Amino acid sequence: MLSTDPLFGIVPLRTIVPEAVDPALLMVLLGPWSGAFAFLFGLLWGSFANVVIYRVPRGQSVIRPRSRCPSCSEPIAWYDNIPLLSYLWLRGACRNCKHPIGVRYLVIELLAGVLSFSLYMQFIVQPLAEGGGLGLMAWLLWFVFGLALLIVTYTDLDLWVIPNAVVLPVSALGLLAAVVEPNWLGVPAAEAGIAAALGYGLIWGMRWLYKKLRNLEALGLGDAKLLLMVGAFCGLQGLVWTVAAGAIQGLLVAIPAVASGRSLTRHSLTEVHGDDPELGTETPGSVMGARVPFGPFLALAALEFVLLRDSIEAWIVALLL
Numbered sequence: 001m002l003s004t005d006p007l008f009g010i011v012p013l014r015t016i017v018p019e020a021v022d023p024a025l026l027m028v029l030l031g032p033w034s035g036a037f038a039f040l041f042g043l044l045w046g047s048f049a050n051v052v053i054y055r056v057p058r059g060q061s062v063i064r065p066r067s068r069c070p071s072c073s074e075p076i077a078w079y080d081n082i083p084l085l086s087y088l089w090l091r092g093a094c095r096n097c098k099h100p101i102g103v104r105y106l107v108i109e110l111l112a113g114v115l116s117f118s119l120y121m122q123f124i125v126q127p128l129a130e131g132g133g134l135g136l137m138a139w140l141l142w143f144v145f146g147l148a149l150l151i152v153t154y155t156d157l158d159l160w161v162i163p164n165a166v167v168l169p170v171s172a173l174g175l176l177a178a179v180v181e182p183n184w185l186g187v188p189a190a191e192a193g194i195a196a197a198l199g200y201g202l203i204w205g206m207r208w209l210y211k212k213l214r215n216l217e218a219l220g221l222g223d224a225k226l227l228l229m230v231g232a233f234c235g236l237q238g239l240v241w242t243v244a245a246g247a248i249q250g251l252l253v254a255i256p257a258v259a260s261g262r263s264l265t266r267h268s269l270t271e272v273h274g275d276d277p278e279l280g281t282e283t284p285g286s287v288m289g290a291r292v293p294f295g296p297f298l299a300l301a302a303l304e305f306v307l308l309r310d311s312i313e314a315w316i317v318a319l320l321l
């Protein structure tokens with residue numbers, strides 16, 4: 001279904017198109033087990049996200065070797081590597097050396113579980129309940145996007161890195177989806193391409209300007225590639241929301257944190273990337289002289305757009321008209 005949008009021309013409406021669904025399948029998909037499955041599915045991928053967050057920025061394979069305890073190097077048995085449960089029955093410590101396992105592993109697994117469940121409610125239960133078709137592809141695609149946002153949030157907080165190996169393939173997936181079936185993500189292919197290019201170009205342009213005017217390496221291209229991915233999945237409105245809300249929320253968190261002398265990241269930028277003389281202090285990526293990673297705030301804003309899209313789009317249109 002198409003409608004004329006006063007701002008962006010023709011856009012597909014994400015309204016429910018009536019579609020016949022096998023009643024037996026409907027019973028299964030709307031039953032409690034499907035919701036539990038969606039949550040478990042998310043937990044498992046959250047466990048994988050933990051591996052990616054640790055290994056990919058360090059150039060290690062995500063498949064081999066098996067996970068080891070970072071303290072005693074003992075390989076972790078499969079039964080001690082079950083999402084959520086292992087953490088609880090080992091009481092958050094290595095079975096061998098009793099070294100504590102960070103609660104963050106558990107948090108990331110739970111976040112991925114909740115993300116998968118929320119998307120299941122939004123893209124499978126809601127359309128089915130309203131008489132529409134199956135949003136299986138939408139659920140899967142948005143889950144991949146959300147998981148990528150979760151991963152880059154933590155790699156950026158840990159090591160100031162937004163891995164290409166995560167954002168570039170996921171960007172390509174979003175663009176491909178828009179070409180194959182624009183209704184999956186609710187963004188026409190041309191808009192997805194333009195938004196991706198604008199997202200990348202915005203950060204690239206600011207970086208170029210700062211280099212030219214002040215000779216400072218102000219922003220990393222990691223943020224540019226993150227916005228490329230956001231544009232590919234969320235289109236123009238999603239990009240506008242992500243940049244604006246990301247910047248505002250970043251300042252709201254960063255100013256009190258910097259003022260009270262707390263760091264948002266695990267390591268300082270110079271600790272990770274060396275004493276690069278080009279890393280200035282008066283940069284767009286800094287708040288009151290302290291460097292603040294922008295990636296986690298962009299990721300949070302993009303996730304808000306995914307989960308609250310209809311309200312946000314209505315709000316953007318109302319603001320601009």
Ligand SMILES: [Zn+2]
Pocket residue numbers: 069070071072073074094095096097098099
């Ligand atoms: Zn151990």
